[in-house]
Amino acid sequence: MNILGIESSCDETACAVVKDGREVLANVVYTQIKLHQPWGGVVPEIASRAHVEKISGVIAEAVRELEAKTGKGLESVDAVAVTYGPGLASSLLVGLAAAKGLALALGKPLIGVNHIEAHLHTPFLCELGDTPCPAPEDLSPALGLAVSGGHTTWIEMPTYGEYAIIGQTLDDAAGEAFDKAAKLLGLGYPGGPVIDRVAKEYFAGLGGAKPDLIAFPKGRPRAGVSALAGLDADYCTSFSGLKTALLNYVNKTYGAGADRVIPAADLPRIVASYQEAIVAVLADRTARALKRRAYKALIVGGGVSLNGRLRAKLGEVAAAAGVPLLLAKPKFCGDNAAMIAGLAHYRRNLVGDAALATDVNPTLQPGD
Ligand code: KG4
Ligand code: ZN
Secondary structure, eight states: OEEEEOSSSSSSEEEEEEEEEEEEEEEEEEEEEEHGGGGGOOOOOHHHHHHHHHHHHHHHHHHHEEEEEEEEOOOOOEEEEEEEESSHHHHHHHHHHHHHHHHHHOOOEEEEEEEHHHHTTTGGGTTTTTTTOOOGSSSSSSEEEEEEOOOOOEEESTTOOOOOEEOOOOOHHHHHHHHHHHHHHTSSHHHHHHHHHHHHHHHHTTTTTTOOOOOOOOOOOTTTTTTTTTTTTGGGGGOHHHHHHHHHHHHHHHHTTTOOOOOOOHHHHHHHHHHHHHHHHHHHHHHHTTTSOOSSEEEEEEEEOOHHHHHHHHHHHHHHTTTOOOOGGGGSSSSSHHHHHHHHHHHHHSBHHHHHTTTOOOOOOTOO
16 A cells, blocks of 8 residues: 655655555655755744645655656655644645645545654554564553654553553753754754764764763653653653753853854863763663563654664664664654654555545644
């Protein structure tokens, strides 16, 4: 079964075709990063207007890729899938409207997909020539960690397609913590990739010597605080204190005025220390969550899962728990539509007329 997926929840306009939930036949992503860079973050109105401009071309290109690979075009598409939340309302609307139109024109069912759940499908996506990726239904129960610009959530998947949040960040997402630090340090947007690279160079430059890291707080919320909303503090994080600690450190060390200069030579140590605090807390929460029950896999998805140090640390955590770690190929870590088309094969909670009648849901939760 071939499903064509459409994704437009934030600043990527994407379309893909996936066979039987795992084999990616076409995958096109137009990223708007350059449009948002001058503003240091995603501007919703710029994002939705760019989706309107690009979506038809992105769909057409995905269909061309499908034809080139299989010799067949839209006639071989059995269903259309689309992200209907969470995300920016005005961006989601563009993809949903396009998907409704396409499904109606093709006379094929429409399937609504949750963006966070879809990030956790990315380790199961493979392309022609890859070693076959595992089948998700063989790996239940699994623990999922979705780490992106908007979300940091630990999710238990008792069977594949069932989702229960067991922990989350109480404020900023991990990606947001990277992006805000990069903005403060003048490193540009998005912050994750540049912090990852600069920290890697810092550690490599030590030549095996012990790093002299700044002790930034490892955001572990206190038990009983109301923001936990009933979740166990052991599986939750908070990154707002870390961000403030970085600001305080910079103000104290280099001055708080607008003319402040942070010497370029100091940046790698600051950046590496900051990244270490984020990675340490993500690894610690994951290690605790893995003790809840006998999971068959740790599944990690989202843009932040590209982070080299996080990948390594989660590898250690999974090995200590005796559980396989499933990470996506780098091209499927950030936002894409292959994850939407792939998950739609397995998860059908919003299909057909119900999907055609649905609105976007910017605050959709895993398991909704
Ligand atoms: O999943 P994603 O593409 O979009 C959302 O759904 O939010 O994630 C984007 C986030 C950004 O905050 C970006 O800074 C972060 O992923 N990111 C990284 C890395 N590459 C992207 N964070 C840490 N290290 C990276 N290498
Ligand atoms: Zn995402």
